[in-house]
Amino acid sequence: MAEKNYYDILGVSKDASDGDIKKKYRKLVRQYHPDVSDDPNADAKIAEINNAYETLRDKDKRAEYDAILANPFAGQGGFGGGAGFGGGNFGGNAGGFRWEDIKDQFGEGGSFNGGAGGFRFDDIFSAFGGGARGRQSRGGFDDFGGSFQQNQQGQDQHAEISVDLASVYTGDDYSIKLNVPTRNAMGQVDYENKTLKIKIPKGITEGKQIRLSGQGAAGMGGGKNGDLFLKVKITHPSNIRLDGANVYQTVNIAPWEAALGDKINITTPAGTLGVSIPKNSKSGSNLRLKGKGIPAKQAGDLFLTLNIVNPEVKTDDERAAFEQLKQAFSHSTITR
Structure with a gap:
């Protein structure tokens, strides 16, 4: 069975206008945003939807993608939708990049625990090796063998933070340590140690998310960083x-x-x-x-x-x- 292409993911026809694509994208984001959706695969669906929209909203990339759909054998290694990457790609469909796979790869060490730091974004990149390639677009080549777009925003990251029940009743300050990838002026990946202070809101409940603006994956070509979403897990006594x-x-x-x-x-x-x-x-x-x-x-x-x-x-x-x-x-x- 053929993989879903970007038009199928957004639920629009191939001749849909820019306005129709934007309208459908906003509707899907509201539907599957992890803060409001009960769908267990909401994170993966949001990544898939964003990946499709980033291509179809851009005139040049959409034309290039349409050409790949018309002649799929000429587009291997291009987009992550209908054409597909090689192993370990960042596409939104089957075989693509999913944050659940990261959790499976690293186990409980992939969680953010208050004060004790285990989760390393550089481990994510090394887990996928040289087969992980960026989206094909205009700009320069990144160190994963693919190319990056100027002013492309970094991907949002999702992880988990454990807080105790007493902190939920009163509100509290937590610290987490990160070793995150950043990009230098040449587009190459460097690493930076960060300690982030997080305010645990009073009254937050299990499963809600705390958003840290700009603390996700680094942007490319001068683009903004993505955001970091921390899903709250509340610890408490056994009784x-x-x-x-x-x-x-x-x-x-x-x-x-x-x-x-x-x-x-x-x-x-x-x-x-x-x-x-x-x-x-x-x-x-x-x-x-x-x-x-x-x-x-x-x-x-x-x-x-x-x-x-x-x-x-x-x-x-x-x-x-x-x-x-x-x-x-x-x-x-x-x-x-």
């Missing part, structure tokens, strides 16, 4: 579960607190809170504290899931106390 802005926390209580009711102090992500345990509470029941979840634009709730824990019996007096308890509730029926 806590997140559901959007809602927080679920398992809380251990004593049998007498559950049976008689009591007021206890509990350490939560929202601080130390005084909580009233209702009489005859059961394990697994939830106490809802409205507005004490993640303080997002619409604050979530904090749900305390009660877990009744029996104390360990060690002495004769403690055993006698439980015997008395057994006798006192001998009339009770427990459904098993």
Whole structure:
């Protein structure tokens, strides 16, 4: 089956006007932008859409691409769409450059963790080797064996940053260290060590992205750098579960607190809170504290899931106390 060409990717005809192409491009970007799309392949689709639009919006490149479509055997090694690159290309279609492949290649080391730096963009380039070529266009040749366009903007980068739940409640400052490729006046790749300070917004939820303008891949021929998008992963203790802005926390209580009711102090992500345990509470029941979840634009709730824990019996007096308890509730029926 033939690969999709750039017109298919944007969903326009080959005789579409510049205005129609621009209109469809904007619609697709809004649809698949990682900040709003639930599509698990949104990042790859955005890269594919951008790649197609960068060619079709330019009169000369579009004419060159149309010529390749008309005679595909003459266009090998050109664009990343219908004609295709060799192995490790930057095209938007099958066999093309996908950020998911980078994560698979480098594993967890490809994540940005606050303060500890592991992700290196030069590792990306070395992973694809000499077969990785830039888009064919007017300008000069880059060091990957392809050519680059004057004033071409660098590609956006996507990665992950881990932040703790306490930082989400209060907002916090993080630092990450990068070793990123830049281009010198000759268009050759140099490397620069950077430490970026990142403001973690108060109330940000799992999966949202922080955009760092100009911190993506270097532009070519004097073009602007791309942007860096950091997807937020929230770390938290094992007794806590997140559901959007809602927080679920398992809380251990004593049998007498559950049976008689009591007021206890509990350490939560929202601080130390005084909580009233209702009489005859059961394990697994939830106490809802409205507005004490993640303080997002619409604050979530904090749900305390009660877990009744029996104390360990060690002495004769403690055993006698439980015997008395057994006798006192001998009339009770427990459904098993």
